[in-house]
Amino acid sequence: MAMPEVLFALEGRPTAQLIADQLREQIVKGMFRPGEQINESVLASQLRTSRGPVREALQRLCQEGILVSRRNRGVFVLELATDDIREIYAVREAVEATAADALLDAGQEQVRDTCQALKAIISDMAKQVAVSDWQSIARLDMQFHTSFVAGAGNTRLIRIYETLAAESRMCILNLEIAYPRIDVLVQEHQNILDLLESGGREELHKVIKQHMQTAVEDLTATRKEKEVIA
Amino acid sequence: MAMPEVLFALEGRPTAQLIADQLREQIVKGMFRPGEQINESVLASQLRTSRGPVREALQRLCQEGILVSRRNRGVFVLELATDDIREIYAVREAVEATAADALLDAGQEQVRDTCQALKAIISDMAKQVAVSDWQSIARLDMQFHTSFVAGAGNTRLIRIYETLAAESRMCILNLEIAYPRIDVLVQEHQNILDLLESGGREELHKVIKQHMQTAVEDLTATRKEKEVIA
DNA sequence: GAACTGTAGATTGTCAACAATAGGCGATGT
DNA sequence: ACATCGCCTATTGTTGACAATCTACAGTTC
The missing domain is CATH 1.20.120.530 (GntR ligand-binding domain-like)
Known part of the structure; x- marks a missing residue:
């Protein structure tokens, strides 16, 4: 069969990762001050999505270390000492x-x-x-x-x-x-x-x-x- | 004020992290075969919780690299070449x-x-x-x-x-x-x-x-x- | 007036129902 | 018999509502 190799598989990555990538870019660009809290709700409405995927993205960034999570308080931008x-x-x-x-x-x-x-x-x-x-x-x-x-x-x-x-x-x-x-x-x-x-x-x-x-x-x-x- | 210093702040960590830690331990112990799919629902019921926290934990482990995520397919245990x-x-x-x-x-x-x-x-x-x-x-x-x-x-x-x-x-x-x-x-x-x-x-x-x-x-x-x- | 306590608001944490997608399996036609 | 098409089911992805928790502020008491 003649598979058209020109077409690349549109490997739609997990949504959470896309959000995480966007957010990371915004953070390193300085759109969020260090120590500033990231509000899930406003972020979700900005991205035209619900809080679920946003929370998953935030988890990723916490794991990476550029956000820190405090239980029942939320996530904050890392403050660098x-x-x-x-x-x-x-x-x-x-x-x-x-x-x-x-x-x-x-x-x-x-x-x-x-x-x-x-x-x-x-x-x-x-x-x-x-x-x-x-x-x-x-x-x-x-x-x-x-x-x-x-x-x-x-x-x-x-x-x-x-x-x-x-x-x-x-x-x-x-x-x-x-x-x-x-x-x-x-x-x-x-x-x-x-x-x-x-x-x-x-x-x-x-x-x-x-x-x-x-x-x-x-x-x-x-x-x-x-x-x-x- | 006489603060009793013996009491340590019970800094309850995020639930997702606790789940992730447990799951990672299970994976490295070999309870899951490489390439095996991790079913969110059964994991959630095993942990007596809902799929939300479980998904967040899985995101963390994907970020770490011991799980791989395929869109609309789920997460699988990393296969090591x-x-x-x-x-x-x-x-x-x-x-x-x-x-x-x-x-x-x-x-x-x-x-x-x-x-x-x-x-x-x-x-x-x-x-x-x-x-x-x-x-x-x-x-x-x-x-x-x-x-x-x-x-x-x-x-x-x-x-x-x-x-x-x-x-x-x-x-x-x-x-x-x-x-x-x-x-x-x-x-x-x-x-x-x-x-x-x-x-x-x-x-x-x-x-x-x-x-x-x-x-x-x-x-x-x-x-x-x-x-x-x- | 100062300190404590209770309440209110906002925000996160959790949940269960709904929607969407991919792979499996059988029906159908050649 | 083989390939193709279309449905079906299992699982993930998403959503909105509900519960729990923390901070701040105001009211109360000494």
Whole structure:
């Protein structure tokens, strides 16, 4: 039988996941303040659905960790403490280092494909830096790292990293002070790309570690400033 | 006011999470076969509750990855392929190595507390090995590693590892061939404990890597045998 | 006036009925 | 006999109503 292969199976995912994806995007974009309560009823009416699917989506996000649930009180947007930042970036460093090793071990072709994707992202990033679109820069920054990890092809690593990426975006946005080292941002990512392409494993590990450490320093520093103000 | 501090706040956790925890334990114990469908209605009646909370719990487990959801079909127990085993143990290696570093950096006291917990687990493990209680051995094996990671105190690392631990137990049970190297099992864990205590960072990394590699080899080997039979 | 208590409002937690969908199975036609 | 079509049933997906719980506020008492 002549199966038309052009038609892709419209794999309608579970509704709760679609809602969760939308909501996560809204949260990391900063549409909800940290600590803010998520009201099920208003969310349900906004999405033109009932509370059931909404509750299921919220459960997912609680499991992910970007929402916290208090019994009989509801769910609230995660409030990130300084220790959380350190945790997140420590795990990110480990995951990216693992992804780097797996990628380099996987062979030249896989590395090349990944590099191609990363180049495109860096190119976009440079454009957004030129017009100072912080929202897009944050998105592309995480997209770069997510694509990097995705290149390794380990689905569990990818799933783990997606949560970390969401939390990282929350760190950046909630502090409301975007990238203090904007001038070197593109260059830093280009460094990672170059080292991946040249296959310098040790240097790659080192630059990833450096990248995370400076991020933590920047984020905790701006956080300290805010504390002084408050 | 004289607040009686002896009373601890009974922080009743969300019902869905309680159900999810119970169900996860049942799954990793092998009460459900891989690929088997989880019927919401029967589960709800077994738990003396309605389908709502059950569905929420199932959502959580889908997010974790030990269940897979197919739209309008329901949720099924994850079927582990050989590649999954490799993925799981690769990530476990990375997480444990990261935990080891964090633990050694955290200071002597934290290391000592962790070692004490690990010693107790090894002791229990030896007892169960003596009576060949495979179910308990598998549980204690993962409890050892989970406690090891927990020692580092990184909540995100712990949460990540709990899922990996659940998947690992599924690997072991679903293959239905427990520990081929039962004689060295206790010794291997004792090695990890000793190296943690002595602070040998590089050796610790190496032995963790070795531990995971042999596990993958054992699991994939027994899997191959089964394929031949089937 | 301060502290405690009881009530009111809002929000979450739970439930049972209803609707929709996918796969199984038999009927039908070639 | 084989393939196809259409119904049928079991199960999931969704909904609105109801119950339980918490916070806030007002009333009451000392």
